[in-house]
Amino acid sequence: GEEGNHYNRAFLSFRQPGSAIKPLVSYAPAYERGLLETSTISDDRPNNTYPNNVYNASKGTLSLRNALAISSNVVAYKLASENRDELKEPIYQPLARMQFTGLDVTDDNPIIAVGGMTYGATTQEMASGIATLVNQGNYRTPLNVQTIKRKDNGQEIFNQNDLAQQKVYSDDAAYLTIDTMKAVHQDPGGTAAGLTLDHNKYWAVKTGTTDEAKDLWTVGATPYYTVAVWIGDDTPQPQDNAIVGQATKDIFKQTMDLLNNGKEDKDFQMPSSVQNVNGQLITRSSQTKEVLAARKNALQAATTDIDTLAKQKANELTTAKLDTPMVSEASTFSNQLISDRIDTLSRFEIIVTDTQDNWQTFDQYAQQVLALIQQVEPSGGSLSDQYNNVYRNKEAEYTHAKAEQNSALDHVSDQIQDAKDQSKDLDKQIEALKKQLEEAD
Numbered sequence: 001g002e003e004g005n006h007y008n009r010a011f012l013s014f015r016q017p018g019s020a021i022k023p024l025v026s027y028a029p030a031y032e033r034g035l036l037e038t039s040t041i042s043d044d045r046p047n048n049t050y051p052n053n054v055y056n057a058s059k060g061t062l063s064l065r066n067a068l069a070i071s072s073n074v075v076a077y078k079l080a081s082e083n084r085d086e087l088k089e090p091i092y093q094p095l096a097r098m099q100f101t102g103l104d105v106t107d108d109n110p111i112i113a114v115g116g117m118t119y120g121a122t123t124q125e126m127a128s129g130i131a132t133l134v135n136q137g138n139y140r141t142p143l144n145v146q147t148i149k150r151k152d153n154g155q156e157i158f159n160q161n162d163l164a165q166q167k168v169y170s171d172d173a174a175y176l177t178i179d180t181m182k183a184v185h186q187d188p189g190g191t192a193a194g195l196t197l198d199h200n201k202y203w204a205v206k207t208g209t210t211d212e213a214k215d216l217w218t219v220g221a222t223p224y225y226t227v228a229v230w231i232g233d234d235t236p237q238p239q240d241n242a243i244v245g246q247a248t249k250d251i252f253k254q255t256m257d258l259l260n261n262g263k264e265d266k267d268f269q270m271p272s273s274v275q276n277v278n279g280q281l282i283t284r285s286s287q288t289k290e291v292l293a294a295r296k297n298a299l300q301a302a303t304t305d306i307d308t309l310a311k312q313k314a315n316e317l318t319t320a321k322l323d324t325p326m327v328s329e330a331s332t333f334s335n336q337l338i339s340d341r342i343d344t345l346s347r348f349e350i351i352v353t354d355t356q357d358n359w360q361t362f363d364q365y366a367q368q369v370l371a372l373i374q375q376v377e378p379s380g381g382s383l384s385d386q387y388n389n390v391y392r393n394k395e396a397e398y399t400h401a402k403a404e405q406n407s408a409l410d411h412v413s414d415q416i417q418d419a420k421d422q423s424k425d426l427d428k429q430i431e432a433l434k435k436q437l438e439e440a441d
Helices: 018-032 064-069 073-087 093-097 110-114 123-134 171-186 241-260 284-322 335-346 359-376 382-440
Strands: 040-042 061-063 147-149 156-159 204-209 216-221 226-231 274-277 280-283
Touching: 018 064, 018 073, 018 093, 018 110, 018 123, 018 171, 018 204, 018 216, 040 064, 040 073, 061 064, 064 073, 064 171, 073 110, 073 382, 123 171, 123 204, 123 216, 123 226, 171 204, 171 274, 171 280, 171 284, 204 241, 216 241, 226 241, 280 284, 284 335, 284 359, 284 382, 335 359, 335 382, 359 382
Parallel strands: none
Antiparallel strands: 040 061, 147 156, 204 216, 216 226, 274 280
16 A cells, blocks of 8 residues: 555465464364364363463363354364364365465464464465355355456456356355354354444354464455455564454454445355254264264174174183182192183183273283292293283284274274265265256256
8 A cells, every 4th residue: 555565465465364264274174074063172282282272271171163253272273183184184285275375385284273374374365265165165266357348249258257166165064164153253252242244144254363463364254245354564563452453353344344235134055965953053964974973883783792792601601710719828729720720711702892892801810810820830830831822812812803993993984084075076966967957047
């Protein structure tokens, strides 16, 4: 705005987005994983790696909706870390799909969930990111040109709506994120509580503040428009958070009131993959996750029940023998009796399932037998060798069983991911079919 200064900050200036980035890198991917607004997560910092909350405390277990409303940094950090582990993609992957141009490989770090990016994001990129959520998770390259028409006959030769779109988030994840952002102004403790719009009661918003309030943001949307507001100095300087932060909200309100004046008061479009069940939004992703989890549990139960029961019966006989009264003086035991106990120990069946692990029970009996051996053979001998061989074999058997259990869980996790990928492909096919039907009409 200064005379002679033509530097376009909205398009060219990279700034730290602060908490305004949370919906894009923490919450939408979390909903992709099947979490819901009512899913809960702890607000506690497990170590100093985690960022502090702006309120410098922990509020305990929070729902995702409440965590975004109060802008919990710890929850956003945890979600970003879990997203990377479960989705097996860089944390910045959604931003890369939306052509955020300031990304760096070092941004594959949960700290970007609270705005700690290497270079930052532009105001335009923040607006297009939120617009992607409103647009059912579909990204469109932002342009200043809406249409181009021939001057001589008025024929339209370009329309921005005809631009190719890229699917960044599933329909249900995008919708849940927008619905969660409503809590930022609806909840009494929300960071935008008290902010109102004159012409639309259905709107979503997120505020953002960086260290020392050098960058202040208010980003949000109605079903018609997306607006991103940033205030700061070209050379970052601390601002008065109370005054300047409120100014971003005031500008957001004034802009939205101007743009939405005369528009029909309507809500964001709920996709068919989202259902309202007793006041709670349930998504297809969450249902898929629940079904797969139930299948996993049923499969594990079916394949281990018979084996587990057989082992339990064998262990009952073994335990009964190992629990028989012992003469207090080890010298009264013959080598044959101790050898028999070692042989009984070798018949103990190791059980490792998702609900049982009897290694400690085996080890307890093994230590009793070892105590007898050490009294008879203080310096070692054939009984010690026999015992060590049995113990090592059982230890190897337990290690192998534990590894198989972990491998089975990993396989189920892969199945869940495959199901999600299939769901996304189905969404694409449905969208393509809709377009074909519209063109046919």
